[in-house]
Amino acid sequence: MTHTDYTKKILNIKDKNIYFEDDCLEIKKIKGIQTKIFHGYLTYIPDYCPKCGCINEGFNDIIKWNFKKNCKIKLTKVSNYNTLLLLDKQRFLCKHCNHTFTASTDIVDFHKQISNDTHKSVTLDLMTKDSEKNISFRNGISTNSTNRILYDLSKDELIKNNGKLPTSFGIDEFKATKDTVSKMAFIIVDHDKKNIFDINNSRLSNDIYKYFSRYPRSERNNVKFITMDLFKPYYKLMHKLFPKAILIPDRFHIIIQIRNALDKTRLSLCNKSNPNYNKLKKY
Ligand SMILES: [Zn+2]
Incomplete structure (x- = not known):
């Protein structure tokens, strides 16, 4: 040598x-x-x-x-x-x-100026529970550089799971951090593995379209079932993105609808002139 x-x-x-x-x-x-x-x-x-x-x-x-x-x-x-x-x-x-x-x-x-090896090392360190300051010190780079690497990672351009989508998944929106676009974040849950597949920081139709479009069409055609809430625009959108998937309103949202309807009726009947007032109020 x-x-x-x-x-x-x-x-x-x-x-x-x-x-x-x-x-x-x-x-x-x-x-x-x-x-x-x-x-x-x-x-x-x-x-x-x-x-x-x-x-x-x-x-x-x-x-x-x-x-x-x-x-x-x-x-x-x-x-x-x-x-x-x-x-x-x-x-x-x-x-x-x-x-x-x-x-x-x-x-x-x-x-x-930061070698690809150093970049990888910082990325791995960022997966641990440690401060940017410590990670920067350990890798011999400035806090600003570490921050830039973190920012690039969080730009949400990475395709999860090597571009493979679960064949059956559920989608919903939820209240996440304050910096999410449109105040609510978008979550995708893998039904088979029973875990969170990904979270997108926007629930807007346009952004969801962009998010799923990154996966190749052949991959999207493999999706068989999608469960979601009863929000009509999502059905149109998901049908366009996943033409071969069956869209199912999930149990949770149907039960919530029934519960809300029952409660609304109960409240409307709950006036003192009603002979069943006590029952309606208490139960
Ligand atoms: Zn030349």
Whole structure:
């Protein structure tokens, strides 16, 4: 194994285009915290120019230009030290369109400084009951960065369960937190597993349509039963989204209707001139 291979194994870097020199490690205090800093470089022969799309077949198409020096990438901790990668990224010049462009790597997203591994580690930490401050400290990033990751996660664009819907589920609305759109949240309950499948922060028809549209039509066609309340617009909406499912008003809402009707009648009869007044009031 070469020096580069060892360093990459330690840092969990799988990109084959990143290289390290012998003296790549430096330990320095950054903002008062001892930090391990690795210097590396990224280079390869690009297949095509991302600006004009021409295929790279040799020196007449794309040539190596200079390096974009010291791009900071926050890695996960090594032996509990904050760890930083200073990466020199190769720049290229396309002879067809005269544009330059920078090499890219899969260890970090474009224009970001936090490596994908660190991002994953923060996401896992956010699933525990811990403060953003502690999580930020543990991962060696700022509270603002942790907050941004949390915000991205809560944007509700993730498709649950790898895009698989339960074949039988119930929907309803309920009073949740104050920041929910339209004051009520929307809940989906898996009948087979008897647990909550997902909660959406809006019960508006438009938002529910958008929510379920993210699941492929073939998946929606597999849904067999949906139970819900007696709100008419939902029936139209669900029929459009799930044309093969049977829509069932659930027991709970029917019983509530009967109970409310009974109570209304009882109250209307409950006046003192009625000979059954006491019975109606007490029972
Ligand atoms: Zn080009």
